Amino acid sequence: MVFDSHESRYVPFHKWLEKNIIDVDEDIIVHILVLCYEIWCARNKKCFEGTDVDVTATIQKAQRSIVNFKSASTVLVETLSGGPILPISDVHWTPPFSVFYKLNVDAAGPIEGDKWDIGVVVRDNESVVVGASRWQVCSLPDSEVAEALAMRKGLEFAKDMSFLNLIA
Numbered sequence: 001m002v003f004d005s006h007e008s009r010y011v012p013f014h015k016w017l018e019k020n021i022i023d024v025d026e027d028i029i030v031h032i033l034v035l036c037y038e039i040w041c042a043r044n045k046k047c048f049e050g051t052d053v054d055v056t057a058t059i060q061k062a063q064r065s066i067v068n069f070k071s072a073s074t075v076l077v078e079t080l081s082g083g084p085i086l087p088i089s090d091v092h093w094t095p096p097f098s099v100f101y102k103l104n105v106d107a108a109g110p111i112e113g114d115k116w117d118i119g120v121v122v123r124d125n126e127s128v129v130v131g132a133s134r135w136q137v138c139s140l141p142d143s144e145v146a147e148a149l150a151m152r153k154g155l156e157f158a159k160d161m162s163f164l165n166l167i168a
Contacts, residue, residue, distance in 0.1 A: 030066060038062040061128060068129045096167045098125045103168045105154035107146035114139050116146045120154040122163055131161050 013036075021029060038061050042053035096102040101122050109116030115136055122131040135153060140146045151168065158166050 030069075031062075034066050034069075035059070035062045038065070061126070064128050095123070095125050095127055100125065100165045100167050101130065101158070101163045103154050103158055103163075103166055105147075105150040105168075107140075107143065107150040109140070109143075109146060116140050116149075118146070118150040118153050120150070120157050122158060122161070122166075131157070131163065133157050 017032075035058075038058045042058045045051040045053050101124055104121045104123070105119065107116055107118050111117060115138055117134060117136055119134045120132060121129055124130050133153075137146075137149065140149065154168070155166075
């Protein structure tokens with residue numbers, strides 16, 4: 001990276017990014033930005049909670065976040081291309097205590113006649129998705145039954161994946 005000679009040795013991050021982001025593959029940009037975000041989060045844990053965060057753990061969290069984002073983006077594109085756009089609710093997810101995993105389930109339908117989609121997501125205390133799955137089932141009488149089945153499928157999934165300390 002070359003800067004003009006009149007510039008000081010200190011280069012603000014936004015200037016560095018501006019000079020280096022031109023003609024860079026989008027995948028590399030995503031990796032840089034996610035890693036910067038995770039470094040910022042680790043810095044905040046150190047500054048505000050006094051907690052040291054391992055460098056390797058920060059990098060691994062960034063890698064998991066990218067995989068999870070790409071997976072969620074694929075599901076979103078599939079959903080938006082095949083169905084109606086649904087309003088986003090104002091419900092906020094809250095993390096579990098440090099030794100627990102949190103199970104979230106949902107059912108949507110009926111879709112295409114009598115089909116229902118059931119989705120399951122398991123997150124750790126840092127909001128990282130550690131497991132997810134989806135099923136399509138037929139012939140459910142109403143949304144209450146679909147939601148109950150979603151919970152059952154979610155609990156079965158969590159058991160199969162050995163998530164023992166679970167909050168639903």
